[in-house]
Amino acid sequence: MKEMIVIILTAVFVNNYVLQQFLGICPFLGVSKKIGPATGMSAAVVFVMILATAVTWPIQTFILEPAGMGYMQTVVFILLIASVVQLVEITLKRYMPSLHSALGVYLPLITTNCAVLAVCISNIDTGFTFLEAIFNALGSGLGFFLAMILFAGIRSRIEECDPPESFKGLPITLVSAAILSLSFFGFAGVIENLFA
Amino acid sequence: MRNQYVKYVAVLGTICLVMSLMLALINSVTKPVIEATEAAMADAARTEVLPEADGFTLIDVELPEDSLVTEVYEADNGAGYVFMITGDGYGGRDTLKISCGIDAEGNIVDTKVLSHKETAGLGTKIMEEEFAGQFRGLPYDELEDVDRISGATISSNHFIDEIRSAFEAYEIVNK
């Protein structure tokens, strides 16, 4: 269990997908203006990351690799992710309309979110077991969640400040993202020694 | 209506099939090249830490469960052993991978960081001559006297832990 907690905490704080690894920057900049959409989008990302890992890991391990078709990874994964997202959307719409109205709108945005494909590929590359892969997906998703929520809070302040003309809009947003990313450096080395 | 669906499936299916065939074809061309390059690179990485060896053989060693050593290579001409070690770094669990060559007398020939996630400018000093140079010619009993890098003590300690693991594995293979 300790191992799993370390995997989650590392993914959330040390290797934060958005702030340390530059994955999922588009939604991070696009949907973080207000806290509501930011929460919905992040929840959908967590959900899809776990589901996509649960589908892609067995397929890579039990079908592609034994068949010597490891090179089809990228093609198969992206198609699987797209299908999973579609299926989830249809299922939610049909059976859980309330959840669908909360998350559904963000689902189509996630198909081409690089963080989802990245978590599937890096789970394979790191050589995680199935359980570790699922926990890593959960941690990566939660890391995305944390970054989004923190940044949504920061952005509501940015909106009120008055930067130089040329820095208005995206540039000042990126500069504040730099500072937020810097603050995450404080976590490096902490997780490893937490349980030592 | 039905005709349209048939067309959709047919077009998508054909594209998938053609592209898969193309990938299989290119894979068959590049696969031997990739394997050859990877083997050559791995061999070069081992030669770098044990230049006197003329070739390497992977040997099977009973290592204790907590050993950080992942692979042990024996030099074909008896020049020594090369240990592949993976352990924790400052940047996370199992992120610091190094190789270490130990000669027949039990002294380190050289070490090399293969991959890491250390903090640039601080932890990355483990790769600089001032720190890494200390290990050249080092016997096991002097390992604890190595100077840690100020400001990167944790990275230094992880590095030394991995070298210790290599020495421990050396004791086992050299029995």
Next chain:
Amino acid sequence: MGNKIKVFTNGIIRENPVLVLILGTCPVLATSTQVSSAVGMGAAATAVLLCSNIFISLLRKVIPDKVRIPCYIVLIASFVTIVQMLLNAYAYSIYDALGIFLPLIVVNCIILGRAEMFASKNTVVDSALDALGMGLGFTMALFVMASIREAFGSGTWMGMPLPVLADNPVAIMTMAPGGFFVFGCLIAFVNKFGKYKPRKKSFECESCPSATFCTMVGFGDCQERPKEEA
């Protein structure tokens, strides 16, 4: 002829995918720590973009509208895999430096975006020129950004040590915060001195990778979708 030149230069300056359209931010931030890996990334993405634009333009009359996105994704993913295999075999150092961002070219917004916005509507020659222009624009932006980050962060340029800077590297520039910071400053620079209309709005729908099939395009800001009609 003038028209063709315009198609080509469009992507380099006026609609530079990185600095003006703000597309493909992830690889730009991640691979710009060194000039060599940035150029490798630019070249790999350009190759994929060129192939996908040519093929999608060739097949634009064959691919039915309803299944176009899956078709594009399969084509793009295949070209990415081909580039991946070739780099692994013949240019291992670039393959190693790009790491996970090589397969992630599949979800690079520039490629799907150009397929949808340009290649699906234009002739093969125009699409190829558009791909080359966009690819060059992407590579140039990456090159500029990597030059700044490598020069200040490691004190080198293409691996060559620079005077003064080599003795005083600002390591933070090669790390994550430096990426965000330099990118922010570059966009501010373009806003300030660019001849073309600066982008006032922070982030627009067309720069989103999912714009092609997002139900909220045009409503802006990824807000809740207006209630569907019954």
